[in-house]
Amino acid sequence: MYDVLIVGAGGAGLTAALSAAKSGAKVAIISKSYPTRAQTSMAQGGINAALANNGEDDTQSHADDTFKSANSLANRDFIDKLCNSAPDAIAWLDSIGVPFSRTADGKIAQRRLGGACAARAAYAQDFTGLKILHTLYDQVLKADIEIINEHYMLNIDVKDNIVQGISALDIRSTQIRTIRAKSVILATGGYSQLYHGYTTNSSGTTGDGIAAALRAGANLSNIEFMQFHPTALKNSKILISESARGAGGYLLNSKLERFTDELAARDKVARAILKEIDSGQEVWLDIRHLGEEYIEENLPQERKLAKLYEHIDPVNELIPIMPIAHYSMGGIEVDENGMSAVNGLFACGECSDHKVHGANRLGGNSLLELIVFGRESGKNAVTYSKRYKESIERTEQLDSDISLIDTIFNSVNKIDFYEKRTQLGKIFYKNAGLFRNENGLKIALESVKKIQEELNLMGIEDKSKNYNTNLVEFIEFTNLIELAQILLLGAIERKESRGAHYRDDYLEKNDAIFATPTISYKTNGELLFKEYL
Amino acid sequence: MKIVIERYLKESYSQTFDVPLNSPTLLEALNYIKENIDRSLTFSSGCRSSVCGSCSISVNGTPKLACAYKVQDSDTISPMRYFKVLKDLVVDHQNAQRTIIDSKSYSTPLELTPNVSQKQEKLNELQSDCILCGVCYSACPVYETNEEFLGPFALTRSWRYVSDPRDGAQKEKIDTIQNSGVWDCTLCGECSLVCPQGISSKDDIIKLRTKSTQAGYSDPSVTSFTSMF
Numbered sequence: 001m002y003d004v005l006i007v008g009a010g011g012a013g014l015t016a017a018l019s020a021a022k023s024g025a026k027v028a029i030i031s032k033s034y035p036t037r038a039q040t041s042m043a044q045g046g047i048n049a050a051l052a053n054n055g056e057d058d059t060q061s062h063a064d065d066t067f068k069s070a071n072s073l074a075n076r077d078f079i080d081k082l083c084n085s086a087p088d089a090i091a092w093l094d095s096i097g098v099p100f101s102r103t104a105d106g107k108i109a110q111r112r113l114g115g116a117c118a119a120r121a122a123y124a125q126d127f128t129g130l131k132i133l134h135t136l137y138d139q140v141l142k143a144d145i146e147i148i149n150e151h152y153m154l155n156i157d158v159k160d161n162i163v164q165g166i167s168a169l170d171i172r173s174t175q176i177r178t179i180r181a182k183s184v185i186l187a188t189g190g191y192s193q194l195y196h197g198y199t200t201n202s203s204g205t206t207g208d209g210i211a212a213a214l215r216a217g218a219n220l221s222n223i224e225f226m227q228f229h230p231t232a233l234k235n236s237k238i239l240i241s242e243s244a245r246g247a248g249g250y251l252l253n254s255k256l257e258r259f260t261d262e263l264a265a266r267d268k269v270a271r272a273i274l275k276e277i278d279s280g281q282e283v284w285l286d287i288r289h290l291g292e293e294y295i296e297e298n299l300p301q302e303r304k305l306a307k308l309y310e311h312i313d314p315v316n317e318l319i320p321i322m323p324i325a326h327y328s329m330g331g332i333e334v335d336e337n338g339m340s341a342v343n344g345l346f347a348c349g350e351c352s353d354h355k356v357h358g359a360n361r362l363g364g365n366s367l368l369e370l371i372v373f374g375r376e377s378g379k380n381a382v383t384y385s386k387r388y389k390e391s392i393e394r395t396e397q398l399d400s401d402i403s404l405i406d407t408i409f410n411s412v413n414k415i416d417f418y419e420k421r422t423q424l425g426k427i428f429y430k431n432a433g434l435f436r437n438e439n440g441l442k443i444a445l446e447s448v449k450k451i452q453e454e455l456n457l458m459g460i461e462d463k464s465k466n467y468n469t470n471l472v473e474f475i476e477f478t479n480l481i482e483l484a485q486i487l488l489l490g491a492i493e494r495k496e497s498r499g500a501h502y503r504d505d506y507l508e509k510n511d512a513i514f515a516t517p518t519i520s521y522k523t524n525g526e527l528l529f530k531e532y533l
Numbered sequence: 534m535k536i537v538i539e540r541y542l543k544e545s546y547s548q549t550f551d552v553p554l555n556s557p558t559l560l561e562a563l564n565y566i567k568e569n570i571d572r573s574l575t576f577s578s579g580c581r582s583s584v585c586g587s588c589s590i591s592v593n594g595t596p597k598l599a600c601a602y603k604v605q606d607s608d609t610i611s612p613m614r615y616f617k618v619l620k621d622l623v624v625d626h627q628n629a630q631r632t633i634i635d636s637k638s639y640s641t642p643l644e645l646t647p648n649v650s651q652k653q654e655k656l657n658e659l660q661s662d663c664i665l666c667g668v669c670y671s672a673c674p675v676y677e678t679n680e681e682f683l684g685p686f687a688l689t690r691s692w693r694y695v696s697d698p699r700d701g702a703q704k705e706k707i708d709t710i711q712n713s714g715v716w717d718c719t720l721c722g723e724c725s726l727v728c729p730q731g732i733s734s735k736d737d738i739i740k741l742r743t744k745s746t747q748a749g750y751s752d753p754s755v756t757s758f759t760s761m762f
Contacts (some may be wrong), residue, residue: 033577034626036665037585095580097640097699099661106648124661130584131661138690149627174618177617202579236581285744305582308601418568456655462573470572 005181005386010038011370012349013187014136028146043129044241046121048364049086053107057118070358071499072344072515078355083386089371113363121364126301156216157397163344169399174465182385183344190328190350196425199325200239206476209351218340221353221517222330224490230269236309249287272321281297282319338377349375357501365418413458437505445488490518539611559599575621586666596671613671638690641702656696663729669724681713685724685734692737
């Protein structure tokens with residue numbers, strides 16, 4: 001029995017593990033692949049902290065910018081905690097060897113990202129997430145924390161609203177195991193794969209932990225808030241960091257005219273770009289004027305990606321771009337200790353709604369969140385596990401999951417779920433994307449309901465019990481479908497425009513009703529929403 | 534376009550697939566096959582933008598990232614060499630990643646974190662771009678004869694921390710990489726040729742040899758040679 005079991009091995013999970021293990025607790029991490037393959041590796045731009053290494057800044061301004069961008073859906077106390085802890089988080093990362101870029105006088109270099117009033121994002125060229133993730137991984141190896149690779153969490157084991165552990169599929173053998181733990185920290189990432197084909201995110205970003213938490217009795221918050229990144233490469237849908245605009249990059253339309261403030265908050269820039277595209281314009285990102293030397297020094301990955309995937313060299317060519325799904329603002333609702341509505345079930349990182357991003361996350365705040373709330377939840381889970389009373393009763397979770405997998409193996413597979421996943425991505429981008437309205441959302445909801453009804457006609461063709469990715473991808477798809485309905489119902493109900501949620505049939509923000517998160521939960525298998533206050 | 538895939542499930546077999554795509558990356562081709570032709574085809578992938586290190590694979594005998602390679606007609610795709618094959622193109626990375634622990638390639642923080650100058654930061658800027666894809670490991674001919682070799686990515690990681698003024702255990706790291714480490718490399722440079730991040734482990738190993746010499750170590754093969762006289 002573990003004191004703390006961490007599900008997910010990205011930046012949040014590894015940080016939580018290090019924090020929990022520091023106190024001598026028995027800790028394990030489970031990952032559906034390997035730690036360094038996590039979404040964190042793709043974070044490019046930076047990590048925010050008011051260090052004032054490049055002009056004036058203070059934690060109050062950092063909190064003000066974050067609060068303003070969140071558009072009344074965040075909690076000021078949580079934001080203060082995040083921003084006040086930021087300098088210490090950077091100092092910790094510095095101490096364990098994160099190779100941050102440096103100023104001429106040896107300080108950690110900082111640059112400005114969208115929505116920030118100061119140059120606040122510390123960075124390591126444009127590989128910030130990659131370098132933080134690998135440094136954390138090395139620390140986890142050094143601390144000899146157990147890592148259970150290639151295991152996929154099926155469900156969270158809960159009795160009387162108290163966490164008992166999880167059930168997991170060993171991907172290599174298709175065996176189903178119970179892993180007992182006094183506390184569980186979910187660090188499983190977002191759900192952007194709902195926009196399959198229209199997301200910058202990794203193929204594994206399928207909301208597994210969020211869907212499992214919902215089934216286990218946790219509340220979800222603000223699932224309808226999906227952030228679209230303004231600049232993905234048009235053809236390959238690969239991310240080009242905001243740091244390109246932070247450094248002075250322009251957005252141009254077919255007439256080669258600038259049409260928006262490049263450093264406004266992401267929701268505004270993304271909508272401005274899609275408006276141009278919808279009116280028949282091409283949209284380009286132009287960084288030619290920054291010069292080859294600057295680009296090589298500060299944006300080497302952007303240049304490499306543009307060359308490799310779009311066949312253009314941004315040093316002397318325009319970069320064709322479009323906005324696509326990038327970050328899930330919604331997630332598992334947690335309290336000030338990072339705990340969900342289920343006792344002993346914690347969440348941190350993108351899978352949680354830690355009430356700091358609200359309706360629109362600022363660039364550089366997500367890497368920060370991983371570190372600050374990762375450390376907090378690790379510490380708090382240890383405290384919780386000390387007062388946990390071990391239950392001797394066996395739950396039915398294992399049997400139920402064994403029969404779930406049996407059912408999938410015996411499925412008929414009359415309808416192809418890969419095809420449905422592609423269809424779903426298209427309809428989500430079109431109807432539940434940057435511009436939404438009741439009619440479009442209801443059409444998407446009908447499609448989702450139809451898929452739900454037909455799920456028993458879908459399944460797997462690979463019946464091997466050895467490393468069955470067809471099986472894993474099918475279960476991921478069922479998790480996405482569970483969240484699809486919640487996103488759409490939340491978006492239909494929220495009859496206003498706020499941050500990333502923009503309704504062209506309700507253009508104004510309506511604080512009288514909607515200045516509060518959308519909370520969903522399940523009771524006896526039935527999906528319910530809390531009334532707006 | 535025809536692609537030959539060397540598959541494995543209990544035993545090895547070869548299968549040819551026809552992929553009607555125009556100039557796809559290898560990963561796009563594999564995804565096409567899985568979604569449209571054969572759902573049992575098994576491979577790993579993640580970010581599709583060369584940074585998560587999941588989709589490393591062998592193309593006509595050379596290890597590469599599937600997401601960063603434009604597949605050509607009649608290419609032969611196989612799992613990476615020197616890794617245990619789990620199924621089709623998926624290999625076990627756990628043993629290879631043990632070399633990070635065996636070489637102690639992690640930071641041992643000092644009590645007080647010293648400032649790092651711009652010049653010092655440049656010493657391991659490139660080395661810390663490593664994505665742990667295992668491509669260099671698979672290209673390294675030393676594994677033909679020595680399974681214990683710490684290998685290119687672990688030694689590049691070792692250099693990363695040895696060259697970092699914030700690390701408090703540089704001597705210990707140098708001590709750790711003497712056996713099956715820096716001197717076992719043949720300096721053939723195969724690792725440098727294949728690295729998708731442009732890292733040269735060979736160069737890092739040469740730098741680590743210099744550090745080792747400064748610490749009083751010498752090339753054991755040279756020592757045994759001179760002792761013959």
